[in-house]
Amino acid sequence: MRIAVVDGQGGGIGKAIVERFRKEFKDTIDIVALGTNSLATSLMLKAGANDGATGENAIVYNVSRVDFILGPIGIISANSLLGELTPIMANAISESSAQKVLIPLNKCHVVVVGVENKPIQNYIDEAIDIVSAQSMK
Template sequence: MIVAILDTNGAGLGQSIIKKIKQEICADINIIALGTNTFATSKMVKSGAHVGISGEKAICAFCKKNTADCIIAPIGILCNGEKDMELCPCICKAVINMDCTKYILPLQRYNLYIPGTRELSIKDIVDEIIDDIKSKL
């Protein structure tokens, strides 16, 4: 199974997800770190990702190949290049057009609110994603 994880800036969330996958899933999972910058990518690779891909062109090329079984991305991926974001329209479109399961992390940012998620912690959301990935192995 190939799991892609997209993160921006310092990749704190991506690092946490990678560590959780490594701890909880013993199966043969190939983790691909998709960082919008080299700093984010290197942080995710240091956390255990098998491959790191950095920058707009490389991420878009990866997504167009549709080689992942699933991708985990922040809610900003739905904003199509919203102001003050590292997720440009090209990346947003490439991710949304992938033919795989997309796990969207409903962070309380960008003036987007998903009803029903207010009481959920990021830890709870990540746990639910990990459980779903486990069920597909």
């Protein structure tokens, strides 16, 4: 199984996702860190990603070559992450046939009605459950 973790800005959410997925799945999954900037990519690589790439072309190219895409909900919204996520990136992520597992954060001016306000770690735990269940099919 191959997953992409997309993040930008400081890369903290991506780092947390990579750390938890690496701990849970050990070496049974291939994690690709896709950062909108080099800091985000670097943090995700240090957290245990197998590969990493930075920028618009890297994200557009790689999101069609994975089974799952994980990241904050803003990765499907053009100009989110304080403008780091371009419309081309958001479109490529949205159109990818990969299963998207998104962490609901309100910082991107997207509010999902009915979602409880929980610590990010709880959402990452739920993401692990989703990926585990989907990979068993």
